[in-house]
Amino acid sequence: MSAVRLHRVAVLVLEGAKPLDVGIPAQVFTTRASMPYEVRVCGAAPGLVTGGDGLSYHVAHGLEALEWAEIVFVPGYRFPDREDPPPAVVAALLAAHERGARLAAISTGAFALAATGLLDGRRATTHWHYTRALAERHPLVKVDENVLFVDEGSVLTSAGAASGIDLCLHILRGDLGVAASNHAARRLVAAPYRSGGQAQYVPRSVPEPLGERFAATREWALHRLAEPLTLDALARHAGVSARTFSRRFVEDTGYTPMQWVMRARIDTARELLERSERSVEQIADDVGLGTGANLRLHFQRILGTTPSDYRRTFTKGE
DSSP states (O other), rough: OOOOOOOOEEEEEOTBBBBHHHHHHHHHOBBBBBBBBEEEEOOOSEEEOSSSOOOEEEEEBBBBBHHHHHEEEOOOOOTTTTOOOOOOHHHHHHHHHHOEEEEEHHHHGHHHHHHHTTTTTEEEEEOGGGGGHHHHOOTSSSSOOOOOOESSSEEEEEHHHHHHHHHHHHHHHHHHHHHHHHHHHHTTTTTSOOOOOOGGGGSSSOOOOOOOTTTHHHHHTTTTSSSOOOOOHHHHHTOHHHHHHHHHHHHHHHHHHHHHHHHHHHHHHHHHHHHOOOHHHHHHTTTOOOOOHHHHHHHHHHHSOOOOHHHHHHHHTO
C-alpha cells in the first residue's frame, strides 16, 4: 500500500509576527492521520525571529522552505504599514508563486503579499484596522474591508487572526472536501463556516471625521435618528446650502450625508441588538428604518450579516 502524499506547507515568520497568526496554520495543518500535510516554519534565515506581543520564535528553516512548499502562509506582523519586508523575502515569495505555490496571508500578512505586486488589480483584505493603510500604501490593490477572507486562486488573504481559521478551513474544503474541513473545525472548536464579514466586528461603521466641520450637525443628527433626516434638514441645521454641505461632508468623512446617516442608524441598531431584548421590528422603528425588512436589507449590505445572526454572535454567554 503506497504512502499518502503530504501537501507541503511553509509558515513564513517575519519580524514582529503575531503569535495567534503564526499558530493557526501551524496547528491546523500539522501532520496527523486526518491531515495529509507537512509543515515547516521558516524565517528570512534559520534561528531566532523577534515576534510581536513579547514572544520570539526559533525557526528551523530559512527561505529555502519556500522552494519546497506548495502553500506558503504569511502570518500578520506588527507595523506592516511602515516598510516592506526585506527584498530577499519579497523575491522568495515571488519565486514560490512562479513555481505554482499558493500564497496565503493572515491579517497584516497581506502587506507582505502586496509588496510583491501579486495583489495588484486583485481583491484582498486585511485586519479592519489596517484596510485604509493597505489601500493607501498599495493603491492598485482592490481592498475589501467587509469580508473574512478573499480567495483569488493563487493568492489568498484574510482579516484578523480568527479569520485565519476561516481561511485555513476554506483551503481544507478545497483540498480535501467538506468532511475533512468539518472534522478540523470540530477539533479546533470553531465554526465550520461563519456568516457575515469582518465589518460586524468593527467598533463603529460610522467613519471618523477628518475635521470638525459640521460636528454640531452630526451630533444633532445622532439624537434624531428615529425622525426623518433629509439632506435639506441637515444643511439647514449647518447653516449652508445643501450642495455645500454635501461637498464638505464628503471631504470630512468620505461618505455622503445620507450614507453617514444610514451607517449611524445601523450602529444604533447594533447597540440595541447587543444590549436590549427589543424585536427587530421595534429596533427598526427606533432607528428610523421603519420596518424589519428594511433594517435587514441595510444591515446585510453594510455589515454582511443579519440582525438575528449579529445578536447571536454578540450576546453569547451573557
